[in-house]
Amino acid sequence: MTSTVGVPAGQSTRTGRRFSLSWLGVVPFFAYVGLFLLLPTGLVVIQAFGTPEGQPTLSNIRALGESYVLTAFWRSIQLSFATAAIGAIFGALLAYLVVSGPADGLLRRTVTAVAGVLAQFGGVTLAFAFMVSVGNQGLVTLLLQDTGISVSGGWLYELSGLIVVYLYFQIPLMVLVFLPALDGVKPQWREATESLGGSTWAYWRHVAAPLLAPPFMGAFLLLFANAFAAYATAAALISQGGIIIPLQIRAAMTSETVLGQENVAKALALGMVIVVAVAMALYSWMQRRSARWLQ
Amino acid sequence: MAAVTTELTKTGDSPRRNGIGLRARSARRTRVIRVLAMLPFGLFFAVPLIALIEFSTRSSDLYGERTLEYWRAIGDNPDLLIALRDSLLLALITSVVALALLVPTMVWVRLRLPKLQRVVEFLCLLPLTIPALVLVVGLGPIYLWIAYFTPAEYDSSPLVLAFAYVVLVMPYMYRALDAGLQAIDVRTLSEAARSLGAGWFTVMVRVILPNVFSAVLNASLLAVALVLGEFTVASLLNYDNLQVAINLQAQASVGVSVALAAAALIFVFILLFALSFVGRRRSTAKGK
Incomplete structure (x- = not known):
C-alpha cells in the first residue's frame, strides 16, 4: 500500500511503514463488521426508500401509514410498555428482596445466576413452556379445570398472552440491571437521614427515590427496547398473521403475493430500528447520569 | 405485593428502636416475610419449566402414563x-x-x-x-x-x-x-x-x-x-x-x-x- 520511494529521511520511512502496518492488523475486523453488520443495516435504510429495481420511491414509507401497520405499531408499543412497566416494577421488587438479604448469601447467588440464564431465555422453547402450562391442554389449565374453574388457553395467543410470556424474560433482565443500582445505595445515607430525624418515609421520599429514579427509568427504557425488538418468542407462539410489528415484518418478508411490495419489510424494519435506537440512546444517557451517584 | 414491601421496610426499620431480643426476633420475621414474598416469583418462573418436563414424560396428555418414549x-x-x-x-x-x-x-x-x-x-x-x-x-x-x-x-x-x-x-x-x-x-x-x-x-x-x-x-x-x-x-x-x-x-x-x-x-x-x-x-x- 505504501511505497517508501520518495521519502527522504530514514526516520520518517520507518514511522510511515509502521503506521500502515498497524492499520493492516485491524483490516479483517473492520471488513467483517462492514460486510455483515454495517452493510445489512445500510441496505435496510437505503432500500426502504427504493423499489426492488433500485428506483428511489417513498411508497414503502407510505405503507407505514396504512391502518394495519399503524395498528401493529400501536400493539407493539402497548406490549412493550406493559411488559417494561410490569417487568420493571416486579423486577425492582425482586432485586430489593435480594439486596435486603445477606450480601453474599446463597439466595443472592442463586437469584443472580438464574436471572442471568432466564434473561436470555426466549424463542421456541419459551413459547412451548407456556403452551404446555397455560395453553388449552396445559398443566395449570387442567389443574384449574379439575378444581371446577372453567378456563381456556385461548388468551395465550393474543396480546395478553404475549405480555405474560414476555415477563418471563423481562423480570430477570430488570433484576440484572437494577441490582447494581440498589447496591450503590449506601447504608450511611439512611443512617444520616435518621440521625437528622428523618423517618423511613422521608428517607424513601427524599433520598432513595430521587437517587434510584434515573436507573429505574433507564432500565425501563432498556426493557422497552428489548420487548419491542423481540421476535422469536412471538413467532413461535403465533404462527399466522401480524398482530405486532415483528410479525408484520415476517409477513412482509415471507409473502411474495404482492408484487412491488418487497421492500415494505425494510421500511417496517427501519421504523423498528428507530424506536429501539431512541430507547437505547436514552437508556445509556440515563445510565451515565446515575453513574455519578451510584457506583 | 405492595403491601408486602411496605411491611418489609417497616420491619427492616424497627430493630433500631427496639431492644436486642426484639431485634433478633424481627430479623427472623423479616427473613420469613422475604421468603414469602419471593414465593410468587418462584412459582411464576418454575411452573412453565416443570410443565415442559411433565409434558415430555407423559404419553398422550397430562393424565397419561409416565414414559420416556418421546425422549x-x-x-x-x-x-x-x-x-x-x-x-x-x-x-x-x-x-x-x-x-x-x-x-x-x-x-x-x-x-x-x-x-x-x-x-x-x-x-x-x-x-x-x-x-x-x-x-x-x-x-x-x-x-x-x-x-x-x-x-x-x-x-x-x-x-x-x-x-x-x-x-x-x-x-x-x-x-x-x-x-x-x-x-x-x-x-x-x-x-x-x-x-x-x-x-x-x-x-x-x-x-x-x-x-x-x-x-x-x-x-x-x-x-x-x-x-x-x-x-x-x-x-x-x-x-x-x-x-x-x-x-x-x-x-x-x-x-x-x-x-x-x-x-x-x-x-x-x-x-x-x-x-x-x-x-x-x-x-x-x-x-x-
Missing part, C-alpha cells in the same frame, strides 16, 4: 438429529471465528491503535441496538450472494449462518474478553515476549491466550448458548437449525418437540450455570 424418539428422527448436529457445528464455528476475529483485534488495538479502541467497542456493542430481526431483513440480499457462491453439494447447508451469528455474539464476547484483557498487562507481556524474539503469532497464542483463558472460555460458552437458542435469523433466511427443526416437528409430534426443546434447554442451562461459576472464580481471584 427416545429424538434418536429415531433423522431431521432432528441433522439439525442438532448442524447447530452444534454452528456453535463451534461461530465461537472459533468470533474469537479469531476479536482477540487479535482487541489486543492489537490496545497495543498499537489506542485511538481506535472506542470505535471497536462501539461496533462490537452495536448489535445490541440493531435487533436481529432488522439485521436479517438487510442480510437477505447478502445471503442470496452467499447461496450463489456456495458449492452445489453444500446447498442449503445451515452452516453459512455462522457469518451472521458471529455478529450476533460479538457484544457478549466483547464484554467477556474486555474484562479478561483489562485484568492483565497486555503491553508489558507482549513487549517482554517480543524482546525475547517471539513473533506476533507466538505472542498471541502462547502469551496472551493462556493469560485470558477463563475470559475466552466465558466468551465461548456464551456464544454456544446463544447459537443453540437462535431462531430468528435461521427461520427467516429459511435454514434449518435446531430451533427451526423443533418448531417444525411440533406439527407432527408435540411430545418429541417438547422433549428436544427441554433437552436443549437443560444443556444450555448447565452451560450458563458453569459460566456463572467461571466468572465468579475469576472475580474472587481478582479480589485477592
Whole structure:
C-alpha cells in the first residue's frame, strides 16, 4: 500500500511503514463488521426508500401509514410498555428482596445466576413452556379445570398472552440491571437521614427515590427496547398473521403475493430500528447520569 | 405485593428502636416475610419449566402414563438429529471465528491503535441496538450472494449462518474478553515476549491466550448458548437449525418437540450455570 520511494529521511520511512502496518492488523475486523453488520443495516435504510429495481420511491414509507401497520405499531408499543412497566416494577421488587438479604448469601447467588440464564431465555422453547402450562391442554389449565374453574388457553395467543410470556424474560433482565443500582445505595445515607430525624418515609421520599429514579427509568427504557425488538418468542407462539410489528415484518418478508411490495419489510424494519435506537440512546444517557451517584 | 414491601421496610426499620431480643426476633420475621414474598416469583418462573418436563414424560396428555418414549424418539428422527448436529457445528464455528476475529483485534488495538479502541467497542456493542430481526431483513440480499457462491453439494447447508451469528455474539464476547484483557498487562507481556524474539503469532497464542483463558472460555460458552437458542435469523433466511427443526416437528409430534426443546434447554442451562461459576472464580481471584 505504501511505497517508501520518495521519502527522504530514514526516520520518517520507518514511522510511515509502521503506521500502515498497524492499520493492516485491524483490516479483517473492520471488513467483517462492514460486510455483515454495517452493510445489512445500510441496505435496510437505503432500500426502504427504493423499489426492488433500485428506483428511489417513498411508497414503502407510505405503507407505514396504512391502518394495519399503524395498528401493529400501536400493539407493539402497548406490549412493550406493559411488559417494561410490569417487568420493571416486579423486577425492582425482586432485586430489593435480594439486596435486603445477606450480601453474599446463597439466595443472592442463586437469584443472580438464574436471572442471568432466564434473561436470555426466549424463542421456541419459551413459547412451548407456556403452551404446555397455560395453553388449552396445559398443566395449570387442567389443574384449574379439575378444581371446577372453567378456563381456556385461548388468551395465550393474543396480546395478553404475549405480555405474560414476555415477563418471563423481562423480570430477570430488570433484576440484572437494577441490582447494581440498589447496591450503590449506601447504608450511611439512611443512617444520616435518621440521625437528622428523618423517618423511613422521608428517607424513601427524599433520598432513595430521587437517587434510584434515573436507573429505574433507564432500565425501563432498556426493557422497552428489548420487548419491542423481540421476535422469536412471538413467532413461535403465533404462527399466522401480524398482530405486532415483528410479525408484520415476517409477513412482509415471507409473502411474495404482492408484487412491488418487497421492500415494505425494510421500511417496517427501519421504523423498528428507530424506536429501539431512541430507547437505547436514552437508556445509556440515563445510565451515565446515575453513574455519578451510584457506583 | 405492595403491601408486602411496605411491611418489609417497616420491619427492616424497627430493630433500631427496639431492644436486642426484639431485634433478633424481627430479623427472623423479616427473613420469613422475604421468603414469602419471593414465593410468587418462584412459582411464576418454575411452573412453565416443570410443565415442559411433565409434558415430555407423559404419553398422550397430562393424565397419561409416565414414559420416556418421546425422549427416545429424538434418536429415531433423522431431521432432528441433522439439525442438532448442524447447530452444534454452528456453535463451534461461530465461537472459533468470533474469537479469531476479536482477540487479535482487541489486543492489537490496545497495543498499537489506542485511538481506535472506542470505535471497536462501539461496533462490537452495536448489535445490541440493531435487533436481529432488522439485521436479517438487510442480510437477505447478502445471503442470496452467499447461496450463489456456495458449492452445489453444500446447498442449503445451515452452516453459512455462522457469518451472521458471529455478529450476533460479538457484544457478549466483547464484554467477556474486555474484562479478561483489562485484568492483565497486555503491553508489558507482549513487549517482554517480543524482546525475547517471539513473533506476533507466538505472542498471541502462547502469551496472551493462556493469560485470558477463563475470559475466552466465558466468551465461548456464551456464544454456544446463544447459537443453540437462535431462531430468528435461521427461520427467516429459511435454514434449518435446531430451533427451526423443533418448531417444525411440533406439527407432527408435540411430545418429541417438547422433549428436544427441554433437552436443549437443560444443556444450555448447565452451560450458563458453569459460566456463572467461571466468572465468579475469576472475580474472587481478582479480589485477592
